[in-house]
Amino acid sequence: MDEVEEAVSAAFREEWAQIVATLIRVTGDWDLAEECAQDAFAQALERWRRDGVPRRPGAWLTTTARNRALDVLRREAVGAAKQREAAMARDEGPYDPDRDGDDSGVADDRLRLIFTCCHPALPVEARVALTLRTLAGLTTPEIARAFLVPEATMAQRLVRAKRKIRNAGIPYRVPPAHLLPERTTGVLGVLYLLFNEGYTASGGTDLIRAGLCAEAVRLARLLARLMPDEPEVTGLLALLLLHDARRETRVDAAGDLVTLEDQDRTAWDRAEIDEGVTLLEGALRRGRPGPYQIQAAVAACHTTAATAADTDWADIAGLYGELQRFVPSAVVRLNRAVAVGMAEGAESGLALVAELEAEDELAGYHLLPATRADLLRRTGRTREAAQAYEQALESVENAAERRFLEKRLAQCRWTQPGGRGVATGPGGGCPHRERGSQRE
Structure with a gap:
């Protein structure tokens, strides 16, 4: 990668969200904004080699993309209202982020874009996909691969989200203070x-x-x-x-x-x-x-x-107890069961796991039997632990987690009467603690 390619790549990482957000504000057209932003980066690869990397790459890219968008709007003559809006936008001159703002008092298009992408009228899946597309600059195939769905499915999800924003009149702004x-x-x-x-x-x-x-x-x-x-x-x-x-x-x-x-x-x-x-x-x-x-x-x-x-597992158990006041979910209670099991002993944790199993709210959630299996393993009850690991394997989908559970299952079988191994120490750990945060 040469110097210009590195500069364009760095500008993409730093400026993509700002450029797209500005163009959406100017044009009101999400697809046009993304298309013109991509075109500006393509032009940068050519012109920066000829003219050198500009002092303010973001401003250069934004002005180039905005001018391209306004030219498209003018040629297509999409209506007098947009023509007037385009003319007003062109009168602004070169892009200056210090002059940006709206009636919310927040002078950043990116924040307005985040709130628009995450409007409560949109399904959660659409919010995540639209955020990745417009703010992270990921392509539709990349987003589809990330969420393990066909590209056509993700494309339709994005189209529906943009259509919902347009048809429902979801405002492109930070909401009022209340x-x-x-x-x-x-x-x-x-x-x-x-x-x-x-x-x-x-x-x-x-x-x-x-x-x-x-x-x-x-x-x-x-x-x-x-x-x-x-x-x-x-x-x-x-x-x-x-x-x-x-x-x-x-x-x-x-x-x-x-x-x-x-x-x-x-x-x-x-x-x-x-x-x-x-x-x-x-x-x-x-x-x-x-x-x-x-x-x-x-x-x-x-x-x-x-x-x-x-x-400090006792402190962690207390924190999960406090978290339950804000998020009274079974997943949080399962995390607390792990912490209590580590702080007070596996049997105490198993008692809390048994309560969750009796309520059946986490049926099919592989980390519930995986947690029970780990606590049982720590007490030396390897036969029961093996049964719990088998139950967890019935619903796990991630291949790495599956390999982990299979390894633990094999260790438990190895240490059962008639096996040839010795019990493992407390170094295994419940995979649930490896979650980045609670998966609600």
């Missing part, structure tokens, strides 16, 4: 799910999809810069950073899962951990705790422990 708490929760939820899918893929051959993790972190950083006074926004970024710091150690060279207690802590990204802890402390000082801050505190307990044995 709606921000509700809308912000939706935006954070999309980024949360996006990272979770990248951190522990719901299916496929690989446990981790690093690209999805990176995009979720990048968008969370953007949101945190744009909304610095929202502690839950900061808390989400802290949560993602603290988990992302361990990402490279969660699989071995063969792509097999490595449990938290067996990971090489010296290989964790200390810079991400330090940043995550600092962000979390700043968010908590605001005195408005929420679910993302609490989950970040759990992650901090893990990443700041020098060794697995130093982990």
